[in-house]
Amino acid sequence: MLRVYNTLTRKKEEFQTLEPKVVKMYVCGVTVYSDAHIGHAMSAIVFDVVRRYLEYRGYSVHYVMNFTDVDDKIINRANQKGMDPQVLAETYIQAYRKNLEDLNVLAATANPRATQEMPQIIRMIEGLIEKGFAYPAKNGDVYFRITKDPEYGKLSGRRIDDMQAGSRIEIEEEKEHPMDFAIWKAAKPGEPAWDSPWGKGRPGWHIECSAMNLSHLGEQIDIHGGGNDLIFPHHENEIAQSESFTGKQFARYWMHNGMLQLQGEKMSKSLGNLVTIDDFLARHEADALRMMVLNGSYRAPLSYSDEIMDAAERGLDRLRSALKPAPAGAVGAAAELRNTLDRQTEAAQQTFVEAMDDDFNSSGGLAALFELVRAVNTARDAGATDAQLKPAQDTLKTLTGVLGLRLGEKKASGGDADKFIGLLVEVRNEARKQKNWALSDLIRDRLKELGVAIEDNKDGTIWHW
Template identity: 50%
Template sequence: MKVYNSLTGKKEEFVPLEEGKVKMYVCGPTVYNFFHIGNARPFVVFDTLRRYFIWRGYEVKYVQNFTDVDDKIINRAREEGITAPEVSEKYIKEYFEDAKALNVIPADVHPKVSEHIDDIIAFIQTLIDKGYAYEADGDVYYSTRKFDEYGKLSGQNIDDLESGARIAIGEVKKDPLDFALWKAQKEPDEIAWKSPWGMGRPGWHIECSTMARKHLGSTIDIHGGGQDLKFPHHENEIAQSEACNGVPFAKYWMHNGYITIDGVKMSKSLNNFFTVRDIRKHYSGDVIRFFLLSGHYRSPINFSDVLMEQAKQGLGRIVTCVETLEHLEKNGSQGLTDEEKKELESLGKYRDMFIEAMDDDLNTADGISAIFEMVSDINVFVRDGASREFAAEAEKKIRELTDVLGIMQHVDDVDQIGADVQALVDERQEARKAKNWARADEIRDQLKAMGYTVKDTPQGAQLIKD
């Protein structure tokens, strides 16, 4: 397998630090609001990478943090008249609801900043002791120039950064390029903890360095996140971690591309975002996930109703094929034929195509294309019916690949239709036998209004959820 390493700017063969094991850290949300579709992309992308590693036989330890200490949380607490921890807990709960709808598996560890204050303080103290950080009026800053390799991830030149750097009002840092590791408490209602430098709270960047080391060790295999985090967040993480620990922080850095609205990056600061909670009012979580995986993770993708409808139709092609196979599993002929055995064997080539695509830097777009080709092949083969055994095996082959992508996991199968719907299907079949075409058509329209399409096959009526 090859992955694109942002640190080197090229695709590299993936070789884990420890054979058969993968340690992954992915930046999670700052929990002060519902997450938007742009936030959802890394959640889905790296969940898919994790699923793929597991499918290929790796043991994966996956850590995704919650930033539950932040200026935005403090401001939201003031707006809502509640405490900062209450804001955080509220939106952590909302995160899990939306993530579940997107079929995102919970991380092995979801560390919170508030639960790692002692670890963060110890980390900062080590940086001070090593001469990489200093205290100033209760704040602690990282001395950026002390880290000789600063800029190696983002390609930023420190001299160019200096020309645009400014010291904000109230800051007492020695150099405009220095960044905060610890922030002194400024207002009585700000959440704060005791530290050697007075009451205060952690800066943003130090959190991930500390929690990654705590749960995965000083060097990890993969650090992931959105492209917007490359600088300064991930650059600062490298500077902190490598100065403190004396070893490389992450072997591979992976960043997903932006989601745009009319060609402009989606962000809360521009107020051009759509939350997943709002999008779910119009599209299922499966469709949203399918949309996010339809393009290569490093490429920007544009969000629009047109593209969401295309994603819905694309996923629908796979769902319809699976529903056809489920119908044949109940109503098909008995016994696998020699022709069916050959067809099942030939379907293996699509699994190989899928692996080839996913091994090439997690190319989910081509992985989906391989599934589409398998579906088309199966649709042609079962056009005039098939055995129950063939249908069951063919469905397994589709679901094996869709499970890796995390799609179709909320799709109702035919067994779950209600008794009232099944009664109408049975009544329609009796009407057709009696050549009462008017009543049969009437029931067909009634089922359509209930969200079902009836497809008449040599094996009987097949019900397809619209």
Template identity: 70%
Template sequence: MLRIYNTLTRQKEEFQPLEPGIVKMYVCGPTVYAAAHIGHAMSVIVFDIIRRYLEYRGYTVRHVMNYTDVDDKIIQRANALGVDPFALAEAHIQEFRQHLVDLNVLPASANPRATRTMDKIQAMIQGLIDKGYAYVADNGDVYFRVTRVKQYGKLSGRRLEEMQAGARIEVGEKKEHPMDFALWKAAKAGEPAWDSPWGKGRPGWHIECSAMNLSELGEQIDIHGGGNDLIFPHHENEIAQSEAFTGKPFARYWVHNGMLQLGGEKMSKSLGNLVTIEEFLTKHGADTLRMLILNASYRAPITYSEESLHAAEAAVERLRAALRAAPDSAPGAATETLTALAAQAKATQEAFVAAMDDDFNTAGALAALFDLTRAINTARDAGATVRELLPAQMTLRTLTSVLGLRLNARKAADARLDDMVALLVEVRAQARQQKNWALSDFIRNRLKELGILLEDGKEGTTWRWE
């Protein structure tokens, strides 16, 4: 039984989709005004893993991830660069799409854009006005009236009275209440604008997602996801306006990932403490970033450091090493060894499902996979043939693919590392021939400290990651 932590209720709940066998999942995508960083990658990878596991469990997943392609940040950035804001957004969308391919993220069922959903956005705003949940200010702005929503703050756990304390109405704003938020912003000189019943202008950020969601998935969805930095105000406001418009509960499960931290702070463009996806992929494989995320709870903050990257890379190599073929000269393993290997493959599959059913506990799932890698390596060392290892290796390959790990994509840097290790093995072999046992042991011990095990056999020395 799959259980998911629901931010709305602050507890794990049994997962029951609105329609049996079908999951409608909306995940907030990036605002495309600058190069995406690995904090953005973390969110898309988390929900890629969730989607992959739901599909492994037999669900058909309708997965929607939007692009916010008109926003204050895009306009400000375009003005600073002296470029067209639509051209800027389009360039970063195409760049991000390639990053998703590089990161082995499954394509979403749909990638709506705010600029292509304008009719639906305006229809939703008008509906909220007609119902008394929104009002048109005399300057052409349209605001949502938060005081009409009795449970405003139910997602974030904030009370309206507490939010109001310290809040203020900025100069030029025509709000009834300090916490009212913009649904439509009247046109300003030099900014993109669309015709509307309230005059030329553009939509606010929150209404864009609600309208795209409604357009692609309908009035109610199963999972709404995003980073936990979106809980307030973005997702809180989405709930308020969507439920006011439809009169129905919006999303059954609100799922939020933690932040990727660099130097103890959230990685963000505004703080400038970021590593872009492009920069990361020039130095590391996509599996390394995914493993960094898999090693922790998706709801917890993850520390990005050289130490955590090294641990992630070593973990990937352990899995990859377990998939290598047995030597052609393998004589075959004893019956009890093969029986133990088959039993471990079955136990691993059961433990994997049990862990993932517990709010996508990827760290627990990995622990089960490493139990299987040890069993595979033990069987190989005991002489198991390619055919004897294959069933357990297929189980390992299947389960790692559920987590989105490729394991077979080696970077050029990895190939150079292979060459360097092979050279050290060759030097050690010469030292052994010369009976220079001190040098031989030194090379073996130093490589072991780096996570590389040497195995001496009749036909020479082989190596693998520990």
């Protein structure tokens, strides 16, 4: 039984979908005005793992992730660079797509963008006005009337009165209540603008997600995800808009990932303490970032450091150690040992599922995989052949695949080179027979410089890139 922690109730709840075996899932994407950093990557990876695991458990997942392609920051940035805001946004959308692909994040079912949803957004605003949940102001803005929504604050656990007290928000005269938020913003000169019943303008940030959910997934969805910095005000406002508009519960489960921190602070564009995904990938493989995320729990903050990355990379090496082939001369393992391996494989798979079923406990899932790694390596040491190792290794590959790890399956690593390396290994073994250690060590050392590792086992020599 899958259990999911729901921000709305602050509890783990049994996961039940609106429709059997179908999951409608919406994750807030990024505002595209600069290069994405590894905090964004963490969020993308977290929800990619959720999606992959749900699919592994037999669900068909409709996964929607949006791009916010019109907002103040994009406009400012574009003006600085003397570019058209839409061109700027498009550039970063393509860059982010590439980042996600490099990170082995599965493509979403749909990637809607605010600028392509104007009719739906405007229709929704009209509906909210009709129902009295929103009002147009004299300045051309349209605001959501939070006092009309008795449940406002239920996601973030805030009360309107509390917020008023400590609020640092500038009180705009056009607003009925200081906490009312804009769902349509009147255009200032030179800004991108769309026609609307309230004059030229553009949508507020929150309304686009509500509208895109409605048009791409329907009135109700199963999972809504994003970083926990979005809980307030973004997701709170989304709930207010969507539920006021439809009169129905919007998302059943709200999932939020913790923030990636650098030197004790949240990594963010505004603070400037960030590592871009491109920077990261120039120094590490994509799996390493994923491994780092998987080792923790998605809801907790995660500190990024070289030490953590080092541990993650070594952990990956360990997972890969089980996928190495048996030595050429392997004689085969006894029946009893093969049974043990089968049993351990079964147990690992079961433990993996139990852990992941508990709110996607990936570090628990990894622990099960490491147990399997030990089992495989022990069997290989005991003489198991490739054929005997295969079922366990296949299981390991399947389960690491559920986590989205590739484990460096470098395609056609050497191509033709493999044959020549095999030949060198053969020659080296001849030298070893003749106790020509100088020559055999030379071959080993030189191959190592070329990135080929040689391991002499009892039953023969293994080499790998």
